[in-house]
Amino acid sequence: MTDRIDQKLAELGLTLPTAAAPVATYVPAVEAGGLLHVSGQLPFRDGKVVTGQLGTDVDVAAGQDAAKLCALMVVAQAKAALGGDLSRVARIVKLGVFVNSAAGFGDQPEVANGASDLMVALFDDKGKHARAAVGVAALPRNAAVEVDAIIAVTN
Amino acid sequence: MTDRIDQKLAELGLTLPTAAAPVATYVPAVEAGGLLHVSGQLPFRDGKVVTGQLGTDVDVAAGQDAAKLCALMVVAQAKAALGGDLSRVARIVKLGVFVNSAAGFGDQPEVANGASDLMVALFDDKGKHARAAVGVAALPRNAAVEVDAIIAVTN
Amino acid sequence: MTDRIDQKLAELGLTLPTAAAPVATYVPAVEAGGLLHVSGQLPFRDGKVVTGQLGTDVDVAAGQDAAKLCALMVVAQAKAALGGDLSRVARIVKLGVFVNSAAGFGDQPEVANGASDLMVALFDDKGKHARAAVGVAALPRNAAVEVDAIIAVTN
Numbered sequence: 001m002t003d004r005i006d007q008k009l010a011e012l013g014l015t016l017p018t019a020a021a022p023v024a025t026y027v028p029a030v031e032a033g034g035l036l037h038v039s040g041q042l043p044f045r046d047g048k049v050v051t052g053q054l055g056t057d058v059d060v061a062a063g064q065d066a067a068k069l070c071a072l073m074v075v076a077q078a079k080a081a082l083g084g085d086l087s088r089v090a091r092i093v094k095l096g097v098f099v100n101s102a103a104g105f106g107d108q109p110e111v112a113n114g115a116s117d118l119m120v121a122l123f124d125d126k127g128k129h130a131r132a133a134v135g136v137a138a139l140p141r142n143a144a145v146e147v148d149a150i151i152a153v154t155n
Numbered sequence: 156m157t158d159r160i161d162q163k164l165a166e167l168g169l170t171l172p173t174a175a176a177p178v179a180t181y182v183p184a185v186e187a188g189g190l191l192h193v194s195g196q197l198p199f200r201d202g203k204v205v206t207g208q209l210g211t212d213v214d215v216a217a218g219q220d221a222a223k224l225c226a227l228m229v230v231a232q233a234k235a236a237l238g239g240d241l242s243r244v245a246r247i248v249k250l251g252v253f254v255n256s257a258a259g260f261g262d263q264p265e266v267a268n269g270a271s272d273l274m275v276a277l278f279d280d281k282g283k284h285a286r287a288a289v290g291v292a293a294l295p296r297n298a299a300v301e302v303d304a305i306i307a308v309t310n
Numbered sequence: 311m312t313d314r315i316d317q318k319l320a321e322l323g324l325t326l327p328t329a330a331a332p333v334a335t336y337v338p339a340v341e342a343g344g345l346l347h348v349s350g351q352l353p354f355r356d357g358k359v360v361t362g363q364l365g366t367d368v369d370v371a372a373g374q375d376a377a378k379l380c381a382l383m384v385v386a387q388a389k390a391a392l393g394g395d396l397s398r399v400a401r402i403v404k405l406g407v408f409v410n411s412a413a414g415f416g417d418q419p420e421v422a423n424g425a426s427d428l429m430v431a432l433f434d435d436k437g438k439h440a441r442a443a444v445g446v447a448a449l450p451r452n453a454a455v456e457v458d459a460i461i462a463v464t465n
Contacts, residue, residue, distance in 0.1 A: 029440055
């Protein structure tokens with residue numbers, strides 16, 4: 001499956017980013033009870049965080065792209081946590097999508113689709129996940145989006 | 156137990172809504188490792204989202220009602236995901252309650268009780284859950300409340 | 311391990327607070343499938359909630375301290391839920407850190423470290439967790455920080 005994911009990434013013109021080191025004293029992912037909990041990931045492009053607020057200085061298309069970058073980093077972190085073997089991914093169970101939002105901005109679902117669509121594109125049926133998308137007042141480093149994940153894994 | 160839940164709903168003068176289709180490219184619920192993760196649900200009344208912000212144009216009583224409507228939709232989604240059989244619900248494990256809040260509004264617990272009370276009314280001891288209630292800057296479709304859930308299920 | 315945790319707390323000059331009663335109709339923690347889900351905890355000092363907003367009237371150091379107080383309460387709730395026996399803690403799996411934030415405040419990771427550092431100080435490698443830290447518009451009782459947790463436990 002790793003080969004398949006690599007192939008799909010290539011077809012989409014994407015490459016996994018280097019798994020980012022945590023900003024602080026925690027770890028990128030923890031596996032317990034068959035579930036891999038992946039820490040909240042920020043959107044990195046060329047090593048810099050994509051910043052800004054939806055509803056003011058970031059539009060929905062740019063927000064979707066930021067969400068996609070977060071999801072790519074989630075996959076990169078999962079791959080690193082699983083020893084490079086994404087074939088252990090049994091199911092993307094849940095994405096938490098936190099969108100840096102002005103009061104009254106209500107298109108979090110469209111923004112979050114940037115992350116959701118990537119998961120389905122990469123993992124097909126195994127990529128179909130539950131999701132919560134909410135608008136938050138602020139994010140680390142003024143990031144536009146943050147995404148965390150729960151992934152079911154096989155032994 | 157489905158019969159019991161249906162009976163309790165009737166006693167409360169409630170009916171489960173039609174399980175709403177996701178606003179986007181994800182699924183309403185995913186089961187893995189004995190836990191059903193239910194996507195964030197919005198409050199629907201007569202097919203329309205209950206909108207507004209606590210601390211400005213929505214009061215606590217209306218917020219509680221919105222939270223209850225979210226919880227009803229969580230139950231509807233769980234029922235659909237479990238093939239109509241709520242007897243597989245072993246425990247409502249966790250509710251995440253996101254309240255559309257003005258800065259300084261601090262009654263999220265009271266608002267969230269609208270969801271929590273319903274779970275206990277429907278599932279008794281199995282309905283007693285852990286919870287996180289927070290105030291968010293914005294929600295999809297300007298909803299007043301969003302609720303997601305983790306539910307332990309039997310095979 | 312309880313003795314070890316008690317000893318570490320003493321070395322750090324800390325004592326576990328009395329496990330706070332929920333503000334509302336839910337329970338402090340639920341165990342299912344080997345995972346203990348702990349409800350969102352507020353920062354209590356001398357029985358009062360530490361209040362305020364990061365980016366306006368609370369600085370990062372005070373925010374870190376609030377996060378640490380939340381984490382202490384998480385440990386107190388886990389201990390109570392586990393019948394007083396913290397030796398059943400196999401791993402701190404995930405912390406959700408919600409920071410009461412002004413728009414544009416981006417130091418949630420530094421604030422959240424107050425909670426994360428405590429977990430590692432108390433539980434060593436078992437304390438190394440995944441984490442999501444976000445900035446929210448408002449919190450219950452105008453708390454500065456709220457922390458929830460998922461903890462893997464042994465039987």
